[in-house]
Amino acid sequence: MAEKDTLKSSTESRLAPRDSNALTSRRVAAFAVKEVLENNNPLEQVLAGQTDYQTLEPRDRAFARLIAATTFRRMGQIDAALKPFVRQRPTKLVYAALQTATAQLLYLGTPPHAAVGETVAMLKSRGSSKGFANMANAVLRNIVKEGQKYAGSQPPKVNIPGWLRGEWERVYGRQAGRKMAVQLMKDPILDLTVKSDAAGWAEKLGGIKIGAETVRLSKIGDVTALEGFEHGEWWAQDIAASLPVQLLRDVRGKRVLDLCAAPGGKTLQLAAKGAIVTSVDKSEARLKRLEDNLFRTKLEAEIICADALEWSPKAAEFDIVLLDAPCSATGTFRRHPDVLYNKTPKDVSNLVRLQDKLLPKAGQFTAPGGTLFYCTCSLQPVEGQPRVDKFLQNVPEFRLIPILETPELALPEASFFKGGLRSLPYYLEDKGGMDGFFMAQLGREE
Structure with a gap:
């Protein structure tokens, strides 16, 4: 009690x-x-x-x-x-x-x-x-x-709507469901992705270093007042959201397409690592935030306001395509608890249909021998592995590249399933948790 x-x-x-x-x-x-x-x-x-x-x-x-x-x-x-x-x-x-x-x-x-x-x-x-x-x-x-x-x-679990709670307990287990419910009740923390020297910035800001590039602060507060904001040394980004770019390893000099890019944390990561980035999103308002952050951090990327399903690039193929697909966002409930109440099963079904259109489109933009990285910040199983399985069945020139570990971050073995990566909000619970994400890396044959 x-x-x-x-x-x-x-x-x-x-x-x-x-x-x-x-x-x-x-x-x-x-x-x-x-x-x-x-x-x-x-x-x-x-x-x-x-x-x-x-x-x-x-x-x-x-x-x-x-x-x-x-x-x-x-x-x-x-x-x-x-x-x-x-x-x-x-x-x-x-x-x-x-x-x-x-x-x-x-x-x-x-x-x-x-x-x-x-x-x-x-x-x-x-x-x-x-x-x-x-x-x-x-x-x-x-x-x-x-x-x-x-x-x-x-019990804490009553704070999660029944249709979500039932599915999570069925897929992840009752113990995981209880832990996620407890995580929901806690005040959220603030994660910052730094350009360099995470340990040094953790000391300056009074936080802790977790993973390879993240500084975690115990409270959100006014980020604009923190040291390093004005000079663009870091940007706010949950550690789970930072993992896709880290898992892509060396991107220096590579042409990378960030689809559905806004608000742009991954674009900033890619640019900071030396990639030649094209960022596409259909929301003009959200892209404005990305433009502001690029200016503040003194990083460069080509920004295009367009619907990814209708857009045709000048250069048809990219070395890497990163698709952080529109999803139910239920994995972000630590900072956005309203996501548990502003989505319905019908919303999830509509989003799944969109994801099934976006993945093949992203595949078309991927050069032979290139990499397609798919991720969603959702805890709904249907927005994860089944989408990848369906894509691989329909587009045989792609194969799964198993994700076996995360840089400087020890996650439970259960995170690595069928070659993909699944994070749950109570992982790193002693340090404040992390967003729920699904990630999969796919390679196109040469």
Whole structure:
């Protein structure tokens, strides 16, 4: 039971908003939770689209984001705490306000007068929710008294939607499912991929070196304020996301195509290692982030805004093609817990069909004797090995190049399966975990 009840955020005290913005921060968080659940949009997209969010100071935006993210991390336990006291489900926005207030009371250490008072005031400020204010006040006062008892009676796994939890336990085992559920409840860490001297940068930044090129910091915070940001010595990138480029080994002087490249961490890695990089993505906004990071890091790559399925390069073939395919992104739940709630089984099926189109297209861009590297940041088995198996059956000139180890990083033997690599979020759990990824390396015959 202690494991369920003691994993509380360490960031509440430093992110608590000033009184003038307290109500706005809480309104932003409640609206964001409602929108994610109702329309299956990513949390960051929902937040960025709110005028109220944009008018908040950075500290207050961070607090609103923390409330919303914590609500998704603890959704199952929060609902269990509310169930005895909410006899008839109110409107979606009112219920989201109850969820976000409960997250503050049970997991963020917010004083009851602040969480309850501001939530009630928020509901009173809107005509559509004014009539629920007294009910919310009564419910939240019961949460203060007994909420921890009801939330704490639930195991961590209830915070993962049933359709995902069932599949993960079936494929990876119940113990793995439990460990992933515990990892979901923890505050996320920050990984930085450095151009060089990871050990030196770990010392400068007060972090630890893990793997060959990653510095890990215990808290995310304001990355722009860290030493080395302004001069482009590093960029934020989870260690799992950095592995594909590392596994490609020596890329110096090679023509490399980074398909579906944005936001561009792998492009930066490739350019830093001396590759001649072409980066293709259909999102202009996300490519702008890549352009900004290339400028900051003083690295070079050709950037093309195009749909990979329709694009035709001037030079038809590349020595290496890296396809980080669009996927459900369920493996990123440590930093984006909303991915567990903004995807559906239908979404996964649609993404699988897209992956089955993109892999052969990427194969066409791969030169004879070249390498095609496929990866997804998904925990859904169907977005991994079956896609590679289908591709190899239909495109016989490619063969699997088994991945047998990871540079300076000891992963469990179970990670290396059928020649591919599978990471799970609780790997490196003593150091903060890692994203869930599937990776496979394929070679084209000469």
